[in-house]
Amino acid sequence: MTANHSLEVQDLALGYGDRVVIESLDLAVRPGGITVIVGANACGKSTLLRSMSRLLAPRKGRVVLDGKEVHRTPAKELARTMGLLPQSPIAPEGITVADLVGRGRHPHQGMFTRWSREDDAAVAAALEATHTSDLAERSVDELSGGQRQRVWIAMALAQQTDLLLLDEPTTFLDVSHQVEVLDLLTDLNRERGTTIVMVLHDLNLAARYADQLIALADGRLHAMGEPAQVLTEDSVRAVFGLESRVIPDPTTGRPLMLPLGRHHVLEPSGLAAEN
């Protein structure tokens, strides 16, 4: 349904003030796919997403969308192609769900243009897709963390972009809602061809839902590719400094990472013998 867009990062360096967060990064998001970025806290995942969506100017290098540098693309034009749900968006006090979701229509509206039926339809569809229709008239302040997260996703959906960047869309959600949000994003990807790039902390869900997995470490690309290639015991050690076992997930065939903490693990030799 939608054109597949190519999003690439070339020789990108990012930072704040004196702090260098990303030194030099090259990557290409899979067009029409689901790309998941993983990495330790503070390794620069949010910083990378912010730069991809034009928020943070590169120190060096560029972000290229369909052959055009995003930092040279007019803001509204870009916002009709690519949306971003930041890690911690702010809801104004007392705003209702429908109103908040409606703010996602901003790039489709002119300075003084009136609301169109199309805008309302986009809001209704976004509410429906995220199962938040019942909450439409409620105040966002009084929602649970999980409900609020789904409302924010609805706002991003109302923007109706072919490319959607999401920074930890599953935080605050219980396991069933996490799966539900990821299923929803997968539906969006399969049915509308929306290209999705998201940051996730749960490596197993990342491996399950990603077509392409990107692991960042120390401001550099550690690995990029199929989940089975990227999620390995070695990469978990390198990226997170954690010993683990990675086995095939019996339900999906994707890799499944089992962390080995210092406690509760049965005979390490016993585990090794199974392989």
Next chain:
Amino acid sequence: MSAETAIRPLGVEAVTRGRIRRTARRGAVVAVLAVLIAAVFATSLMVGRTFYPPADVVAVILGEQVPGASFTVGTLRLPRAVLAVAAGLCFGIGGVTFQTMLRNPLASPDIIGISSGASAAAAFAIVVLSLGRTGVSAVAITAGLAVALLIYALAFRGGVAGTRLILIGIGIAAMLDSLTSYVLSQAAEWDLQEAMRWLTGSLNGSTWTETVPVLLALAVLAPLLLSQARNLSAMQLGDDTASALGVRVERTRVIVIVAAVGLIAFATAAAGPIAFVAFLSGPIAARIVGPGGSLLVPSALVGALLVLVADLAGQYAFGTRFPVGVVTGVLGAPYLVYLIVRTNRAGGSL
């Protein structure tokens, strides 16, 4: 979960209905405020030491010569009432702009020193430099922008705004207010009326000379500010979200600050920093309009109504005549205390 929504799906019609309901309330509030302003405006032209009936007032406005009324209404009351409305609009819209942008009701220009800066500069320009109208306005705006820039530079260093910005602003406001007092005390002929104007705001003795620049500022800067209303609403969701929605955040911020400071400074150069009008209008408008949607227009109207009513009350409601700023000051101070108490308990926002 999905079963629930399958039973009661919210269609496009329901979304449309909800949106229309929200807009309708705003529209009604704006209409009622406009009618009230018109009514108080008309009253303030008619009443006073001598009462003039509507027919005389209309005749004067149409430029006819009416004995007595031509001077009292045309020269004394009309410019004063027009300045009350114009300054109120400026303070109301300028105040809510800052409060919205900084997500804090305490962050209004009269609390964080921008009005004080414009006022100190205006007093200095008149008392010490003996400048004319244009010069006074220019100096006031420069000072207002300089204070805005200074607060921005001091408060945004660590990226954390909020409380720090407000505390710095309150400090700067106190410094500038004492500067105003000092400048006034140096005046050759000490005039209490003039002093009150620059310290709390006053409309006494207003003529068209003061009023016209404010009207011009409104004509230019208010549309500029309103053109940014949608962007400002998007920025309430945080800079990142706004930017992802296609708002050029820095550009919007610059336009909005310059326009809002300009409006505040022009109004201050004419009427002084009418106490707390900028600070009160936004929260009052927010309460009556309800959540969501831009508050710029409702807040501007609330500001105009506040100044008109306060000035009328200050002139006639008490035994002696009080400048308008004293009346609004009495209204605003308790709310300021309330907000500070509330903010101390939990982070406040508009």
